[in-house]
Each structure stands twice: as C-alpha cells, then as structure tokens.
Amino acid sequence: MIKLNKNALLIAVLLIGTIGFAGCSSAPTTTNSGNTAVVVNKPANTKPDVTKTETTMDDKIGVAECDEYIEKYEACINSKVPEAHRAMLKSSFEAQRNAFKTAAANPQAKASLATGCKQAIETAKQSTSAYACAW
DSSP states (O other), X not given: OOOOOHHHHHHHHHHHHHHHHHTOOSSOOOOOOSSOOOOOOOOXXXXXXXXXXXXXXXXXXXXXXXXXXXXXXXXXXXXXXXHHHHHHHHHHHHHHHHHHHHHHTSHXXXXXXXXXXXXXXXXXXXXXXXXXXXX
C-alpha cells in the first residue's frame, strides 16, 4: 500500500484541476495564415449529441464540496462549452474526478478534500466565466 501525504495529494489534485482549466479561455482563438483551411467531415444524418448532465451516485466523492464541483462543472462542460473545446476539458475533468475519488478513499486525504474542492470551485467560476456557467 502506498502512503500518501495529505498535503502532497491535495497539491496533486489541485494541479490536475489547474491543468484542466488552462485550456479555458475567454473566447475561442483562431489563426489564419492566409492559404489554409480546416475541413471537418461529419456524416450528413447524425443524431444530436445527447450528453449527461446529472451526476450519478457512482460519480459522488462523498465530500459535499467535491460533489457540488463535479455536478456543476460537468453541467457546464456539457451544456455551455463549445464542442471544439469540450473533449479536452472532459479528459482533464475525468482525471480530476478520479484523483478526488482516490483521495476520498484515504481517510487522511479525504479530510483535506473539502478545502481543495472549494478552491476548485472558485477557479472554475473564473475559468468558465466566458461560458456563463451556473455556479
């Protein structure tokens, strides 16, 4: 069994969250070098993407602040973030959710999760402000 220092674990969880938010910007950016174009090929008759907006019991961390963060951030990603940015944010978000679950499994680390998740909420409020997410 690996012994985890609760401060080191908290820092790791916050770092993962910060990395996830680094991709957020206030507006999409584009570059135009003159002679290039981006072509996206999609099948003509695709059904709309129905995304999950509710957190299930399996997704719960067991720390109110973390569960609130997960629910609201996931809803933001699924309903407000443009599809072009969504995949990267979901990937980072899943890594962060898994880090929260791992920390919650350790009683010593779980005690410090509330503080880390409160900070994650504040960071998410700022980083998703351009998307008008509900916090």
